[in-house]
Amino acid sequence: MPKIVAIIPARGGSKRVPGKNIMDFCGKPMIAWTIEAAKESQLFDAIVVSTDDPEIASVAVAHGAIVPALREEAADDFSPVSEATIHTLDQLATQGLNFDVVVQLFAVCPLRNAIDIQNAYQFFVAQKTKFLISCFKYVWMNPWWAVQLDEQHKPKRIFEDTFKRSQDLPELYCPTGAVWIADIPSLKSSHTFYGEDHVFWEMEWKRALDIDSYEDVALGKALFNL
Structure with a gap:
């Protein structure tokens, strides 16, 4: 059986929602929901939080994750998250911890659950692919009708x-950060989860929410309470 690691990227210094990775979300730190879903899935040989922030690291360890070291690379506003995950895999390797498959779980997707993680991994195996990215189908909005507004509020269609x-x-x-999976040698070679022949796996939109703004926080809490 392949050795599987869950890596939860959780950079400090969020600008739009300061401290969002460990802010209270429905009674727990935001990141705790992802750590607990990973544990409940029973898929992983290790559950790792990749962070540059000591406070995030402390919360992560308190909820059952490991933090091999604070991340010193790919911790700025511009580095792609795949580079942070690769850096963490390299940190683990220096400690003698080597894996075959990585499942990247965004800390800001608190509504994704253990069954979602299990189903995504089963789809990854069944498709015999090297890369999987979770997605959801647009339901209550229709991007085909999207417009841009000029200074006079006149619309310009995005799609004709x-x-x-x-x-x-x-x-x-639409892709979501809920569950991304990769064969580790392929990820290190391509430096992206959007590697050759990547597939999308559809999940329920109510659990696919990425929280990036205070509006997202409000929506997430509303969905949680449903």
């Missing part, structure tokens, strides 16, 4: 000739 009935338009899907 798509002002049709919603049932006449193709379905559209």
Whole structure:
């Protein structure tokens, strides 16, 4: 059986929602929901939080994750999260901890649960792919109808000739950070989860929410309370 590691990227210094990775979300630190979902999935040989922030590290360890070392690389506003995950894999390797598959779980997707993680991994194995990215189908909004507004509030269509009935338009899907999976040698070679022949795995939109703003926090709490 392959050795599988969960890596939860959780950089400090969020600008839009300061401290969002450990802010209270429905009675627990935000990151705790992801750590607990990973534990409940029973898939992992190790559950690792990748962070540059000592406070995040302390909360993560208190909830059952390991933090091999504070991240010194790929901790700025511009580095892709895949580089942070690769850096953490390299940190683990220096400690004699080597794995075959990595499952990257964003700390800001607190509604994703253990069954989602299990189903995504089963799909990854069944597809015999090297890369999987979770996604959800647009439901209550329709991107085909999107417009940009100029200074006079006049609309400019993003897509031409798509002002049709919603049932006449193709379905559209959006990636979410809930569950990303990769074969580790392939990830280190490509430096991205969007590697060659990557596949999307669809999950329920109510659990796919990425929290990046205070509006997202409010929506997440509303969905949680449902």
